[in-house]
Amino acid sequence: MNYQELAQKIKLWGQELGFQKVGITDVDLSQHEAQLQRWLDLGYHGNMDWMARHGMMRARPNELHPGTIRVISVRMDYLPPQAKFASDLDDRTQAYISRYALGRDYHKLIRNQLKKLGQKIEQEVGQFGYRPFVDSAPILERPLAQKAGLGWAGKHSLILDKEAGSWFFLGELLIDLPLPTDEPQINQCGKCTACMTSCPTGAIVEEGVVDARLCISYLTIEFDGIIPEELRSKMGNRIYGCDDCQLVCPWNREADISKEASFFRRDIFQNASLIQLFQWNEPEFLKNMEGSAIRRIGHIQWLRNIAVALGNAPYDAEILEVLQQRLGLSDNLDIHIQWALKQQQQKQQDIEANLARNAKLERLVRIIRKGLPRDA
Template sequence: MNYQQLAEQIKVWATELGFQKAGICDVDLSNHEAELQRWLDAGYHGSMDWMERHGMMRARPAELLPGTIRVISVRMDYLPPEAQFASNLSDPNQAYISRYALGRDYHKLIRNQLKKLGQKIEQEVEQLGYRPFVDSAPILERPLAQKAGLGWIGKHSLILDKESGSWFFLGELLVDIPLPIDTPQEDQCGKCRACITSCPTNAIVDDAVVDARRCISYLTIEFDGVIPEQYRKAMGNRIYGCDDCQLVCPWNRFSDLTQQDDFHRRDSLANANLVTLFQWSENEFLKYMEGSAIRRIGHVQWLRNISIALGNAPYSIEIIEVLESRLGISELLDEHINWALTEQRAQLPRTVTSEQTKKNRLIRIVEKGLPRDA
């Protein structure tokens, strides 16, 4: 078997399957084990107990698939053409959703394409042991991508490519054949600290070290408890994830738009008005988020995140009304709604009396053509 020729063919197949880049590396991540243990010991993984539970297996791919000696690391771009970063973030009445989650969930799509890649390789060799992974197992995908030449680990801890920035997903195919390995890219961040200084909650505590407990992406997606008050104002209108560290990265000016229609913004998020999204019933949430990564956080956590954004929005009697309408669903949600109501009422001018507030409410009722006792 000419493994050099096979490696080159694998990269061609990967491109044909929709990946923008593929690289190959060995499975030795021993130099990352001490770093991983320090991160866990510091508690930076927050409530993600599974990260601690699997321990050093994350740095040992061969323990996931015995016999593995190579990892094929792939990249798939996800930046949608309707990104609207500045206009979305600057409008406090609009919800900001991390750009990776505007379309369909990427896990199934990438896993299926990796499986097809494994099948193509299997047809070329007498016997192949392989297994695809897409955020589905305890594996250090970024160090593997770095070793495979897909980029370097930036100071925000994401993989950066000098020709494509960082708006892409990663996936891995573990194999048991001795393919030639690729050369890692050199670190190109230099003295730039834009990602660190721009983080709204100061979650990047050192170069490539993120304290998840402070990270807005973690707080709005992985964390299902009471979000600490100290981070709520900084969250602004970010209701699912945060892209700030990528938005300021100079390398992202080279990013390409996705070639996958599935990653384009779904129609239900074209109007991301906070009040509108907050009024979705659970059935509407499940319907509009079908096939989306957002669906897995559930309706209550969705409302929790939006209630914080509503508290950060400019004063509006409509906001107060919709917030009050959701009280009583759960203690968790009530905690955040009451905070948002306090923030909204704090914006009222001191000259506005309770009688004036009642009058404003009455005016809204009349404008809607409803009876006065509605």
């Protein structure tokens, strides 16, 4: 079998299936094991127990799927048209949702396309061993993508490509065919630290290392507990994920818009006011989030995230009203609602104090003017 020719065909088939880039690598990730263990030992994985539970299997794809000797790594762009980064972040009355989650859940779509790629290869070579993965197994997908030539690891730990930036999903097809491997890209971040300095919570603790416990994406998606009070004000109006480290990256300036309609912004998120989203009951949440990655966090965590954002929003009497209406659903949620109520009440007091000061100044001006000559 001409494996070089087969590799070229696989890349072509991948593009026909909607992947913007396809690369091939071996399964040796031994150089990443010490870094992975250090990250776990420092507790940077937070409450994501599965990270530690699977141990070094994450760095050993051949243990995950015995017989694997190569990994086909794929990229699918997700940046939606009219991303509206600035307007969504600047208007604190609107909800900011990470751009990857504005449309349909990517897991099933990419997994199905990877399965089709495996079937296409099977039609060419006969029966062989393969298994697709999309965030569905303990595997170090970013180091694999880097080795497969899909990009380099940025200082925010995401994979960067000089043509696509970092606005893309990754997926893997583990196979038992000895295909030729691709060359990794050269790291081109240079001295730039924009992603590190722009992180609202300082979660990028060193180059390429993220402390998940500080990361807004982790706090709003993976973490279902009580968000540390000192981090709540830093979350702003980000209710599901965070894109700040990507927004400032120079390599993302020319990133292509996704052609996959499944990733386009849902109509319900066109003008997603925090008050409106907070008033969804559980059946409404489940219905409106059908087919969305957001659905998996559940209604209570959804409300918890929005409660924090409402606390960070400008004062609005209606916010006080809708927050009070949600008290009593769960102890966890109540803690965040009570915090948000205090934030809103403090802003109300500040506004009233400013109005009182302004009124006092106006009275003083009038008094002074009464005592001045008419031509003054």
